[in-house]
Amino acid sequence: MSFIRTEQQEPVRLRLVRDRTRVLKQGYPWIFRDWLKDLPAAPVGSRAVVFDKDSKLLAFGMYDPAGPLAVRVCGVDGEKLNDDLVLAKLDAALELRHGLFDEKTTGFRLVGGEGDGLPGLTCDLYGDHAVLKLDGDAPSAFWNVDAVADWLAERLSIANVYLKFRSDAPTRGRAVRGKTPTAPVEFLENGKRFAANLVDGQKTGFFFDQRDNRARIGDLARGRTVLNLFSYTGGFSIYAGVNGATDVTSVDQAKPATEDARLNWRLNDLPEDAHHAVAADVFQFLEESRAAKRTWDLVIVDPPSFAPAARYVEKATQSYQTLFASALGVVAPGGIIALSSCSSHISSEMFFELSEVAVSRARRRATVLGVFGQPADHPFPLVCRELQYLKLILLQVR
Template sequence: MKKEIDVKIKGKLTKKYHDGYPLIVKEAIVNVDDLQEESTIVRLVDDKGAFIARGYFGKQNKGYGWVLSHNEKEEIDQAFFTKKMASACAYRQPFFEDDETTAFRLFNGEGDGIGGFTIDYFAGHYVINWYSEGIYAFKNYIIEALQQVAEVKSIYEKKRFDTKGQYLDDNDFVWGEEPEFPLMVKENGVQFAIYLNDGAMVGVFLDQREVRKTIRERYAADKQVLNTFSYTGAFSVFAALGGAAKTTSVDLANRSLPKTIEQLSINGIDHEAHSIVVMDVFKYFKYAVKKNLKFDLVILDPPSFAKSKKFIFSAAKDYKDLIKETIAITEDNGVIVASTNSSGFDMKKFKGFIATAFKETGGTYQILETYTLPQDFKTIPEYREGNYLKVVFIKKISG
């Protein structure tokens, strides 16, 4: 068993951890200087030394580690990790059995009982995302657990535990037989080309599955669609398959052009009938206003934080203004799909950004429907910020 030390929790916060809060934050720790080596097992205790929970020390942008068990007698060993992995697999059994969707989240960190890493499934191949050196020290346990409970063709890993929260470039392949790339997977019958060996991003963000399906089935038909921050064009693919008159995909990254062409083409869509623009999205809004371009459906899915040569975008600070710019290029009775993966604010505040944006532009609107994380991205009520995704379908009535 790994080294274990007592971590004393400040009195007013002990109830929070007794009640199941999983993230060990620096501000809650009395003897923080005792934490030296990441991966150390920590025994959370109150000011009288009474046991609260057991976890591990691992620095990431969210905190200083995660609670693993409230059972004082439970060991953090191979059996512990295997039990958690087996439970996660059982919970996703309907996904394993769905021939129309062959890409999903298998293990979602604290939602499945072990914070600090996630595992995504791609047609029998797995990608582990590590978010701290602390959890990475348990790598062998976790890989063994995965192999014990699932059929595994190969395993790749992405290390995301640099101090700035950025991906660390490294050899991604861990174990098994490497597939030929692109690896073809399906989402609700739609094909995606996936690259597990090409940096931090593999080709699609799995948490938007239900939103893409909704756009295809209920919002795209005969519409002029603008997909901003489009990455590999996944929303555009679903909109085109839903009968959109035309999609326009806009992203600053040069690779978005060939990647979007690829995703459209493998689904039998003529990419030349659609527009793919490599441009700073914020500049594109100004371009669209200048050219008097209007769209029936606008998809906004910016990163929480983005930096271009002249502008830094922060979702918490700038999303309201982004919606205002979107309103200007959306047709009356058109729909804006506003999405954010920022965990820094909740759905109520996000809806507040929307309300303020319409108020400041003199327009009116109607919220049609909302989405949060899909079922495979399991979360727990004790850690509400873990349900980070917020998507709002907004009908622009006027303005």
């Protein structure tokens, strides 16, 4: 069974009108519409071969004649787009993760799309379950998820593989192998126990990309009161509790998420009276807390993406500044705040600038304790900084 659904089709032949040879050979994963001379009609997800301005074969991948990314690059000249290449990339992704994790972490990203040379294909592991996601129409037509499930069964003995559809799809997803999970699936992260709803939860069920940051912030929690904003299922909260926080408050607008945060707290045998899971609008919660002059020693602000597309950047910048300034108002003197953004359209430089504005608006002073990003199981090509989406600044506030 082939990994590529369109392998038997004749590839679409494309030609560059811009000189992008160097950046593509260095691993840039996308070819945009205006880089190409013509956009011939062909089914979405067709195999494509791309020639440079001198008619030399340069790259190959999957084609989308209607989307902004005309080609998602799977390889460059000297390689062949076939099952051997895909298998080699899957095995390389697995080898990298084997070097990163031991038995204390059974939940992580196994395949990270463009970062592992498999554009549009994501695979997250949750113990003996795997969740696949396909990013867009072209990857959905191109990748054969049944073959990926066979590989997971052969290499990792994964019996349950669930394909999760995009949020705008009429159904949540389907079981590719095994059964659709009807209850939260348990896994370990750095020895902490978590349960994730793989079907109804956000993304694939959990946010593995904050793993390293959870550990860093957990190390700072001992003896402190902690406020976790946009807490989802309580990842940062559990690390804080395990590491000796005296009191932890988790705030998320979604009540099911706060219930899951309570579940995860119990899974780690933490004292019930030390955790308060609050279902509330974060902006309103902060306003009421500031009015009541409540403060916490350690505050985590990990909002959803305010800029899902470039056209939202200006509005998102204002939203981040307002949110961060409000959160800074509930940090105790000498306390610590973690500010985060998961939007790829907010660059690191922009994030620093809007954080500075927020500190000024809050009439506070701050010292940087660290600047961090996504972990090693969320890699990205060096030449594609657009995929460096996660930013987190750790500040001590006075």
